[in-house]
Amino acid sequence: xxxxxxxxxxxxxxxxxxxxSNLFMGLIAVGALAFLGGVVAEPTRAWQNYIxxxxxxxxxxxxxFAFITINxxxxxxxxxxxxxxxxxxxxxxxxxxxxxxxALVGIKMSGDTIYSWLGSGSGVHxxxxxxxxxxxxxAGRNILFFLIWIFLARKLINYSVVQDNGQASDxxxxxxxxxxAALLLFAPTYAFFTxxxxxxxxxxxxxxxxxxxxxxxxxxxxMALMVIVFIKLKxxxxxxxxxxxxxxxxxxxxxxxxxxxxxxxxxxxxxIWYANLPEETFYYLKxxxxxxxxxxxxxxxxxxxxxxxxxxxxxxxxxxxxxMIVCWGVLAGQFLDLYWMTVxxxxxxxxxxxxxxxxxxxxxxxxxxxxxxxxxxxxxxIPVGDPYVLLSANWRFWE
Amino acid sequence: xxxVPAIIGVYSDPDIMMEAADGARKKGWKNLDAYVPYxxxxxxxxxxxxxxxxxxxxxxxxLTGASLGFTLEYWVHVINWPLNIGGKxxxxxxxxxxxxxxxxVLIGGISTFVAMWAACKLPNKAPVIHDERxxxxxxxxxxxxxxxVPADAEAYLKASGAEEVKHV
Numbered sequence: 001x002x003x004x005x006x007x008x009x010x011x012x013x014x015x016x017x018x019x020x021s022n023l024f025m026g027l028i029a030v031g032a033l034a035f036l037g038g039v040v041a042e043p044t045r046a047w048q049n050y051i052x053x054x055x056x057x058x059x060x061x062x063x064x065f066a067f068i069t070i071n072x073x074x075x076x077x078x079x080x081x082x083x084x085x086x087x088x089x090x091x092x093x094x095x096x097x098x099x100x101x102x103a104l105v106g107i108k109m110s111g112d113t114i115y116s117w118l119g120s121g122s123g124v125h126x127x128x129x130x131x132x133x134x135x136x137x138x139a140g141r142n143i144l145f146f147l148i149w150i151f152l153a154r155k156l157i158n159y160s161v162v163q164d165n166g167q168a169s170d171x172x173x174x175x176x177x178x179x180x181a182a183l184l185l186f187a188p189t190y191a192f193f194t195x196x197x198x199x200x201x202x203x204x205x206x207x208x209x210x211x212x213x214x215x216x217x218x219x220x221x222x223m224a225l226m227v228i229v230f231i232k233l234k235x236x237x238x239x240x241x242x243x244x245x246x247x248x249x250x251x252x253x254x255x256x257x258x259x260x261x262x263x264x265x266x267x268x269x270x271x272i273w274y275a276n277l278p279e280e281t282f283y284y285l286k287x288x289x290x291x292x293x294x295x296x297x298x299x300x301x302x303x304x305x306x307x308x309x310x311x312x313x314x315x316x317x318x319x320x321x322x323x324m325i326v327c328w329g330v331l332a333g334q335f336l337d338l339y340w341m342t343v344x345x346x347x348x349x350x351x352x353x354x355x356x357x358x359x360x361x362x363x364x365x366x367x368x369x370x371x372x373x374x375x376x377x378x379x380x381x382i383p384v385g386d387p388y389v390l391l392s393a394n395w396r397f398w399e
Numbered sequence: 400x401x402x403v404p405a406i407i408g409v410y411s412d413p414d415i416m417m418e419a420a421d422g423a424r425k426k427g428w429k430n431l432d433a434y435v436p437y438x439x440x441x442x443x444x445x446x447x448x449x450x451x452x453x454x455x456x457x458x459x460x461x462l463t464g465a466s467l468g469f470t471l472e473y474w475v476h477v478i479n480w481p482l483n484i485g486g487k488x489x490x491x492x493x494x495x496x497x498x499x500x501x502x503x504v505l506i507g508g509i510s511t512f513v514a515m516w517a518a519c520k521l522p523n524k525a526p527v528i529h530d531e532r533x534x535x536x537x538x539x540x541x542x543x544x545x546x547x548v549p550a551d552a553e554a555y556l557k558a559s560g561a562e563e564v565k566h567v
Contacts, residue, residue, distance in 0.1 A: 270493045276485065312458070314450070396441070 005393045010384045011237045014376035021373065027366030034359020039106075044113040044346070046356055047106040048201075051114070052338050053364040054103055055197050056221070058096040059214075059334075060368065062190060063222020064089030065149070066215075067253075068156055069186070072179035075172060080392035081382050082246055085226055085233070087160055090153045091375040092368055097146040099367070104139050113346065117203045133203060138196050145189040152182045163385030170387050190215065198338070201345045205283045209268040216261035220303070221334035223254040224327035231320050237381055241393045248317045249395075254330070255311040262304045287340060291350030295340045302333030335361065405432075405543045406552045407529055408561030413439050416538040419559035420445040423542055426555070432541035434533035456514040457507050464506025468499045529567050537562075 038046030064086035071079040112119030117133040131137065159175040191211040199210050227250050234242035272280045287296065310326040311317055343351055383389055410416040417439065423431055424447040431446045433439075472495045476482070481489050516522075533539050540561070542552045549566070556564050 266493075266496060270496065273493050276487075313454070 005241070005390065008241055008382075008384065008389060008393055011241065011381045013379055014233075014373060014381055015237065016373050016377040021370060024366045024370035024373065027362045028370065029366075031359045031361070031363025031366055034355050035363050038356035038359065042356065043106075044110050045351070046360065047103070047110045048114050048342060048346075049357055049360040050106055051103055051197060052335075052342050053360050054096065054099050055194075056218075056334060056338055057092065057364045057368045058100075059218030060089050060222045060225055061092040061096055061153075062149070062186075063219045064226070065093075065153060065156070065182075065186065066219055067222065067226070069179040069183045072156070072159075072172075072175050073183060075176055077388050077391045078246065078249055078395040080386050080389050081238070081241055081395075082226065082230055082250060083160065084379070084382050085230055085376075086222075087157050088372050088376045088379075089222065089226070090157065092371055093146070093150050093153050095367065095371045097143075097150060099364075100142065100146060108135065115200055115203070117200060129203070133200060138200075142193060142196055145193050148185060148189055152185065156182065160383045160386070161379060163383060163387075164380050166385055172388075198341055201342050202283060204279065207268055207272070207280070207283075209264060213261065213264045213268060216257055216264055217303075217334055217337060220254060220257040220261050220307075221331055223250055223257060224307075224330040224334075227251055227254060227323055228327045228331075231323065233381065235320075241382055243393070243396050244318050245395045246392075247320070247323070248314070251311055251317040251323055251326075254307060254327070255317070258304060258307040258311070258330075262308070286348070287344045290344075290348050292340065292344050294350065295336055299333050299336040299340055302329045303337060304333075306330070306333075403543045403545045405541050405567050406549060406556065407434075407565045407567055408540045408542075408556030408559070409530065409532070409563045409565065410538045410540065410561055411536065412560070413538050415560040416540050417442060417445045419556065419561070420540050422559060423540070423555065428542055428547055428552075429545060430543045432543075434529065434539035434541070436534055436536065436538075439538075451518060453511060453514045453518050457511045460510035461503045461507030464510075465499045465503030467506065468502030469495055471502075472498055529565065 035046055035050065038049070067079070067086040068083060068090065071083065107115060107118070115133075117129070118135060155178060156175070159171055159178070163169070163171070194211045194214050198214065199205070199207075227247065230238075230242065230250060231247060234247065269284065272284060286292070306329045307326050310322065310329075316322055316326075339353070339357075386392075408416075408419065410419070413435065416433070416435075420431055420433060420442070424445065433442060433446060435442065469492075473490060476491070477489045483489075484491075487494070530537065530539060540556065542556070544552065553564050
């Protein structure tokens with residue numbers, strides 16, 4: 001039994017410790033050095049990693065976006081307290097946009113080494129793709145996608161933040177309607193963003209299931225990161241409002257998307273394997289030879305076996321120490337998965353992960369951590385002004 | 400049904416009954432039970448019920464079903480009737496996966512159904528109905544008189560807000 005919460009003290013914004021922000025700064029400094037060293041030493045490899053990380057960390061922001069819009073559209077009440085965390089992730093989008101503009105410079109610099117279609121058209125086997133896969137067209141549409149996402153994100157954050165000062169007008173209906181429209185806009189923009197950034201590194205290959213799979217991946221990894229941060233907050237500033245049921249439900253979503261991700265990945269693989277058409281199978285052949293199979297095995301252990309059997313039981317979804325292991329495993333799996341999708345395009349043999357990979361990852365981790373925690377230190381940690389916040393604080397279905 | 404005599408408190412408010420169940424469990428009274436007209440969230444915790452063993456049946460039988468499905472396909476395609484289909488290897492595991500999944504779901508589902516009947520001790524030909532109102536708008540808290548002084552239990556139920564107290 002539990003006492004019903006009748007009043008919520010505003011936990012205030014995140015009290016960002018100096019050591020944490022120094023840690024992020026340090027990661028950025030060390031990572032940027034490693035990345036710049038990489039640009040000098042092996043530019044193609046460095047920029048490929050840059051794009052990979054850009055995609056992964058934009059994915060966290062877009063995962064937060066999906067979490068908010070889905071829950072807003074469904075008018076869910078349990079999600080109100082963790083929602084602010086997803087909004088913090090989403091606030092990374094403008095930074096991601098700037099990082100994308102840097103990536104455009106890198107793509108220009110690296111010629112046709114990452115995107116073979118940037119060369120004299122030799123990489124593209126279909127003449128209809130020449131117009132679509134050109135530098136200006138790619139840059140233009142993706143800048144447009146980022147601007148759309150930033151607009152949607154600002155509006156969604158605004159729906160929530162505007163209530164924080166206590167003027168609790170109920171804007172749930174407006175927010176739900178906006179979220180439905182936002183989801184409809186998100187689906188195609190996200191799909192083409194993924195086709196351009198990830199799939200076109202292998203421009204002769206095509207799979208319409210590809211973005212469904214990558215979406216399951218970014219949502220899964222965003223949920224894993226949310227669970228990690230939420231547990232940290234629950235042990236500190238959110239002690240009185242965050243419940244075990246929030247943790248359990250978020251890890252439930254992580255579990256659901258683990259299954260969905262595996263289902264989509266397998267249906268993509270099996271159809272290509274079964275049809276056995278050379279223009280499709282080469283993608284998997286490249287990625288199972290020269291040591292790449294090892295990465296795939298690691299990926300699937302971390303991204304499917306671990307979270308599936310690790311989160312199957314109810315008790316496992318409430319054990320914080322165990323959840324940390326599973327969630328960090330999923331995040332590592334997400335990185336390896338993207339590595340496996342992109343790097344074999346240009347490397348027949350396994351490229352071991354070394355200082356360029358780790359450095360670029362550190363730089364992006366630092367940037368994401370710094371900007372998201374800064375945002376959190378400027379806004380209340382939960383949507384205190386939401387008229388239904390008490391309902392969410394009393395969400396104790398699973399205790 | 401239970402062999403030991405029991406005492407039932409009848410409540411008309413589920414929250415008050417849950418509080419009473421919580422208090423009775425904290426007193427150390429064992430094997431508490433309740434009759435309620437609809438599912439009450441948190442009642443299992445208040446009564447001190449342990450997790451059900453049924454999910455374990457689902458897990459074990461689901462995995463068994465999946466491996467049985469794979470064994471069947473392997474036996475058919477590799478051992479008993481090897482056929483070259485489209486030049487694929489005999490043990491074409493990717494093509495087997497859908498069947499493996501389906502047989503896992505089938506065996507797991509049927510086993511769960513059977514286990515659920517066993518867990519609920521069904522079919523029960525002579526159900527004991529202590530009070531018909533428990534199927535309508537009243538909530539009954541059962542305290543087995545197993546090392547519990549009847550007068551204590553009765554006093555406790557009355558004090559906790561029971562409308563009436565019945566011996567069964």
